[in-house]
Amino acid sequence: MLSELPGRTVPYEVAEIRPQVGGIIIKRNFIEGDKVNQGDSLYQIDPAPLQAELNSAKGSLAKALSTASNARITFNRQASLLKTNYVSRQDYDTARTQLNEAEANVTVAKAAVEQATINLQYANVTSPITGVSGKSSVTVGALVTANQADSLVTVQRLDPIYVDLTQSVQDFLRMKEEVASGQIKQVQGSTPVQLNLENGKRYGQTGTLKFSDPTVDETTGSVTLRAIFPNPNGDLLPGMYVTALVDEGSRQNVLLVPQEGVTHNAQGKATALILDKDDVVQLREIEASKAIGDQWVVTSGLQAGDRVIVSGLQRIRPGIKARAISSSQENASTESKQ
Template sequence: MNRKCLLLIPLFFSSVIITACDNKPAVKTAMEPEVGVVTLAPSSVNIKSELPGRALAFEIAEIRPQVGGIIIKRNFIEGDKVSKGESLYQIDPAPLQARLDSAKGALAKAQATANNIRLTLNRQSALIKSNYVSRQDYDTTRSQLNEAQANVAVAKADLEQATINLRYANVTSPIDGISGKSSVTVGALVTANQENALVTVQRLDPIYVDLTQSVQDFLRLKEEKASGKIAQQQGKIPVELMLENGKPYRHTGTLEFSDPAVDETTGSVTLRAVFPNPEGEILPGMYVTALLDEGSQQNVLMVPQQGITHNEQGKATALILDQENVVQLREINAVKAVGNQWLVTAGLRPGDRVIVSGLQRIRPGMKARVLPSKLNTPDTVAEQ
């Protein structure tokens, strides 16, 4: 073999190696996005609605004087309990007593006048038959008697009013409750039915809690109550309460009634619940959260909140993977949030695989690769 042939052998093998490299399959560059899914399965769930509420006094009495005069005594301690009929203030009774005595005298005078005229009329009745008294004089006397009797009635009414006014000098509480801050002190001049209350008494046991609920939830609540899905106590729905500090309230209340009107600005309905309040733990004006037990619902689908979004029209939607791992968009009816899940009544079926992670990397029509979901709840089963 000559020198020229030896030089051609390496070139031949180099070309073979280069050709072999060129025939290697191309590396796949577009990777399918990875998503986490949960497979839906029917389950039972105990539903409790959380409704914002505000406490209100069961009864409120704004105490105002019904007669004018000088306050000579205050008979209560601000913030203490007062009983129905208990004296709160004493208005100086002397002027009122004088008016009462005057009314008694006026009544006695009117009665004496009426009696005198009656005697005159009786005498004239006997004499008119013998024509010793003219008919005109007789009629005049009878008219005077009628007027005198009317004056007696007026005097009696004045006496009754004077008696009532003297009684009003002792200002009492019309209800059992807690007294507030007094707006007057001893020596203050008050007038009958003045604008400013002397003090406010509030009955706090039991106590009202006004709750706010959307119209949609309110209608559903009425249907569930009528169908017997919601447990009731003597025809009333029991309600639990969470205080502002996050602690549960020890007493259970009941739902009493709903406002027949809808708030046009918020589209909500006001519900009123009543709670025992023997310890005075709830005060008027406190904001609380009511827990309304709507009972257990069977064979429902619960979807993690991560798997539900809302479109521009405000409708709830979910992305699912079909059998070929293609992303599909579903419009659903998510009626209620329960914990970290949504109760779905339409748009999804048992066995559907709802995408709960990797949502930002996909869109409908794309194929995706399934990863096991880390969401493990009794109402959903992770795709393995």
């Protein structure tokens, strides 16, 4: 049993590329719209100021190491002299404090070198994912700042690609009730999904249902389902409107009736005209739960083998006799007249 749900395509992954250090863009290393791989260089920020910061940090570290070495020598000397009472306890404590401070300064200087090294690496702006690059928002010569609000470019992974579907709460609850009552036997494992594109053509790849959002959108009164599809040729682009055919499972004891054979009375109840065994037209009230394509799903009111009248409804009424012609015969007759 297939359920038709509207939806839109959504990228599998989206990376908005922002600089993590400031500086001047000196090179762009990609062509807009082309595929980029994870780790590929996208932009080069001028590394000269960052290299200078690294050199300065290394110099500060060397100075801190030298100071710590002298402080350690002084402390060791004071410690040996304290044993023979040639220095006071206060001088010894002062030397120990100076050594601790010097070693702490070494730790700070090492961290500064590590941070400066990282910043220099950040001058090469790389892509964190494999995907398709979008339009660059900056050109060579532009000044960028660390973690700025505007992204430099967006990279989107489109293979595979998500399709976000919407289902009304009424249909969602109906399906749960029918599964619980045994009217629908759900598909075991992954639920297959087919796609119809905006041009009416069927997408060539089959997807699977990933999850159903546990919350209801208050504005639309619907729940969101997400499916995932292979997209090796890039036929699906983000934002495309599609219609998904979700396999809900096999429905028990239901019939599919052409929409032409189902009408609604003044009370809004679905009805169908059938021919009984004596070729007499009878009016039946039916339960038509939903439409699938050009057919209604009828859950009650009809039985297998009932002959439903699908054409000439304006010329007949309940209680009269009529002659049944199968739809295939009627189509053949129409073609011969043409």
